[in-house]
Amino acid sequence: MAKIIPFKAVRPAPDKVGLVSCRMYDDYSPAELAAWLNFNPYSFLHVINPAYANAQRITSDKRFKAVTLKYNDFKNEKIVFQEEKPVFYLYEIQTKTNSFTGIIAGTSIEDYQNDVIKKHEDTLQYRVELFKDYLHQTGFNTEPVLITYPDSTEINTFIAIHKKSKPIYEFSTTNKEKHTLWKIDTETEINLLIDHFASIPNLYIADGHHRSASAELLYEQDKASGNPNLNYFMSFLIAESNVKIxxxxxxxxxxxxxxxxxxxxxxxxxxxxxxxxxxxxxxxxxxxxxxxxxxxxxxxxxxxxxxxxxxxxxxxxxxxxxxxxxxxxxxxxxxxxxxxxxxxxxxxxxxxxxxxxxxxxxxxxxxxxxxxxxxxxxxxxxxxxxxxxxxxxxxxxxxxxxxxx
CATH class of the missing domain: 3.30.1760.10 (Conserved hypothetical protein from pyrococcus furiosus pfu- 392566-001, domain 2)
Incomplete structure (x- = not known):
């Protein structure tokens, strides 16, 4: 049975969310990257790739330390802040051709190891090791694993009802997408979602095999620390009929x-x-x-x-x-x-x-x-x-x- 948990996310100040959030780093051409970094001081690109002009000339260790320093700058400057208590999120992405809606939650390393969360892609060990080191040194991850679950009438109904509430974010991006995020924070709603997913026998990784493998490797390396956050990794859970392949x-x-x-x-x-x-x-x-x-x-x-x-x-x-x-x-x-x-x-x-x-x-x-x-x-x-x-x-x-x- 699948286990999910709410978590205390760090997220952008509401007035800056459209400026902070960005596409994945590899999705930018060099010219685009330079433009965003030069003209948008709030872009999270400054965090995930600091000193980008020297990226090929510095060691991974130095780069990860620079990421940590810049991330702490963003927190100190109140560009991002942490939730007061653990919550789930409902997230909708509307593109020019598709609409996607899912739940953002912590998913279990134990489920991953016991094949409750199933995989279909192989991983490159050096990439798994590198991202594990990144997680260990920076102490955060901002790219969830995309996981599918079997279509569920109960979860669909829950989503439809919650969409009628006021979102915490609603913004558009320069690639003509609309993003809407709702917080799921009442005890009743949180327990309802936990129970719904507990009845699902298997989840399937759609995208993010390296990220989940790195999270497991980090857990094995650092579990003696007793840090409970290592027991889970952030995932975007979406009905299997709602993914586009x-x-x-x-x-x-x-x-x-x-x-x-x-x-x-x-x-x-x-x-x-x-x-x-x-x-x-x-x-x-x-x-x-x-x-x-x-x-x-x-x-x-x-x-x-x-x-x-x-x-x-x-x-x-x-x-x-x-x-x-x-x-x-x-x-x-x-x-x-x-x-x-x-x-x-x-x-x-x-x-x-x-x-x-x-x-x-x-x-x-x-x-x-x-x-x-x-x-x-x-x-x-x-x-x-x-x-x-x-x-x-x-x-x-x-x-x-x-x-x-």
């Missing part, structure tokens, strides 16, 4: 020594290939792939879907790896090989076309997005998706809520 498309820099003609012949062993010429083709169904090569789009229909039996082997990203990326293009380590790169499916296919037309890459592949049932099936069977199989929304804003350790 995009594919990650692939672009590869060369054909691994093959001519175009030979490459297409090798691909045709496993796929029915239809030349779409200049049509901006994207797959519409599972087992269907798109390919862009030398100015032409192609539709690739997998020939062997009836004989594919394994859960992992049925995944489109795995099929592409097993039939094309590994045996033909010679790609083995999809995380670290510099010959391959990944483009979120929410980006226009024209971006991929432009990269290949400008000869930065040689060939591109478009995939059909996985669905939540595929992800859950893999997690339930302790199977791991190939790297960059899914791009999942919503994305949380840094500096909106902070979990102190």
């Amino acid at each position: 995009y594919e990650f498309n692939r672009v590869v820099r060369d054909l691994n020594g093959h001519t175009q003609e030979d490459f297409i012949k090798l691909v045709a062993k496993n796929f029915v290939i239809t030349d779409k010429q200049s049509e901006l083709f994207q797959p519409k169904n599972k087992y269907e792939f798109g390919m862009y090569l030398n100015g032409n789009f192609y539709a690739l229909q997998y020939k062997h879907k009836e004989s594919t039996k394994g859960i992992l082997e049925n995944l489109d990203a795995q099929i592409l790896y097993d039939t094309v990326l590994n045996p033909i293009l010679g790609l083995e380590d999809l995380r670290n090989d510099e010959r391959i790169d990944y483009l979120p499916g929410k980006q226009s296919i024209l971006h991929m076309k432009e990269m290949i037309d400008e000869e930065e890459f040689k060939v591109g592949f478009m995939l059909y997005p996985s669905d939540i049932n595929e992800i859950k099936l893999l997690a339930d069977n302790n199977l791991i998706m190939p790297p960059k199989s899914t791009y999942i929304e919503p994305k949380f804003r840094s500096g909106l809520l902070i979990y102190e350790l």
Whole structure:
């Protein structure tokens, strides 16, 4: 049974929330980052990446200490403050195309270790270690793990009723999103939510596998301190029907020594290939792939879907790896090989076309997005998706809520 707890978040002063909260650091181009840091003294970017101009030249230890100092500056200057008592939050994000609503709470390290909270992605140990060190030295985290739960009539009703109350934040951002945050602070409401989630047998990590793994590693390292906050990590809990799953498309820099003609012949062993010429083709169904090569789009229909039996082997990203990326293009380590790169499916296919037309890459592949049932099936069977199989929304804003350790 899933355990959630309220927590004493640190959050921005209401008159500054739109200025403080920011997208995740990696989401900014260098020019955008420079502009925000130069012209917005309240941006949480100042905290998570202080001395950004020297970021490549200072050690992680010095950088983490600088983060801590800047975070304390924000607290001392009353830019952010801490709640007086533990609470839950209800959070809504409205984008141009979607609306997402979920509960922000502390989720249990014990549940994570006992597979009540299930995973579907592998992690890189060096990244887990690095973020664990970050958490240990800075003492806070502002990016919750995105976790899905089975749709619940009771939780949906609770959310609908609570949305009628007055929010503590309501603001818009420069990327045309609207953000609304409500506080859930009465004993009755808190206990009701705890009871609702206690009846749910499993939760599923959608995004944030490295953050949750780092939280577990920190717990194991520092649990002797007796700090109860180490027993939990901040999560954004959202109904599985309310997440938006995009594919990650692939672009590869060369054909691994093959001519175009030979490459297409090798691909045709496993796929029915239809030349779409200049049509901006994207797959519409599972087992269907798109390919862009030398100015032409192609539709690739997998020939062997009836004989594919394994859960992992049925995944489109795995099929592409097993039939094309590994045996033909010679790609083995999809995380670290510099010959391959990944483009979120929410980006226009024209971006991929432009990269290949400008000869930065040689060939591109478009995939059909996985669905939540595929992800859950893999997690339930302790199977791991190939790297960059899914791009999942919503994305949380840094500096909106902070979990102190």
